[in-house]
Amino acid sequence: MVRMQETTYVRVGDHDLTRKYGSPGAQTLKVLTTYIHHNHNSQTLDNDIALLKLGGKVELKEGVCLVCLPARDVSHAPGKxxxxxxxxxxxxxxxxxxxxxxxxxxxxxxxxxxxxxxxxxxxxxxxxxxxxxxxxxxxxxxxxxxxxxxxxxxxxxxxxxxxxxxxxxxxxxxxxxxxxxxxxxxxxxxxxxxxxxxx
Incomplete structure (x- = not known):
């Protein structure tokens, strides 16, 4: 399912809302498209995932970095x-x-x-x-x-x-x-x- 968004924004790198101008490195980007998983079930919350396409590139700097995706079908051991x-x-x-x-x-x-x-x-x-x-x-x-x-x-x-x-x-x-x-x-x-x- 593809859902068009007109006024949704993503804010990255802002970790302290008490600061008047936000955190250094914080950026706001418009969401162009939301891709909701085709088998999302709102009752059971199975396939509870979506991807957002942003209307610009995020600048990697202080407070803004990437996280790795895991390998397909990998599970972590209980207790980790x-x-x-x-x-x-x-x-x-x-x-x-x-x-x-x-x-x-x-x-x-x-x-x-x-x-x-x-x-x-x-x-x-x-x-x-x-x-x-x-x-x-x-x-x-x-x-x-x-x-x-x-x-x-x-x-x-x-x-x-x-x-x-x-x-x-x-x-x-x-x-x-x-x-x-x-x-x-x-x-x-x-x-x-x-x-x-x-x-």
């Missing part, structure tokens, strides 16, 4: 600690922070995630193949407003974009992991969108 960042709520009811925050979370095995999420939900939870779980530590989590944000893992000195914040029950609850879109499951789709649209 990775970092999620965002401007989301600082607790289940807020407040919203004015500086980007980060949390270090463990990757959780699919079986453990299914068991733990089913312990707190009324509907039977089935983890989509395109998702994985991380977290489950008290007070250490992504939250409302972090959706779509990055979960990065360090591998051989490089940071890889392993997951995108998708959904969860509450925020930072003990033994309740959050659900992330598994970027490695979408490498073929990402390459196809880039090649078909000459991006």
């Amino acid at each position: 600690r990775c970092t999620v960042t965002g401007y989301g709520y600082m607790g289940e009811t807020g407040p919203i922070p004015l500086r980007v925050r980060e949390a270090e979370l463990p990757i959780v095995s699919d079986a453990e995630c299914i068991r733990k999420v089913n312990a707190v939900t009324e509907k039977i939870f089935i983890l989509p193949a395109s998702s994985f779980c991380a977290g489950g530590e008290e007070g250490n989590d992504a939250c409302q407003g972090d959706g779509g944000g990055p979960l990065v893992c360090q591998d051989d000195g490089f940071y890889e974009l392993v997951g995108l914040v998708s959904w969860g029950f509450g925020c930072g609850r003990q033994d309740v992991p959050g659900v992330y879109a598994k970027v490695s499951a979408f490498i073929g789709w990402i390459n196809q969108i880039i090649s078909v649209n000459n991006l």
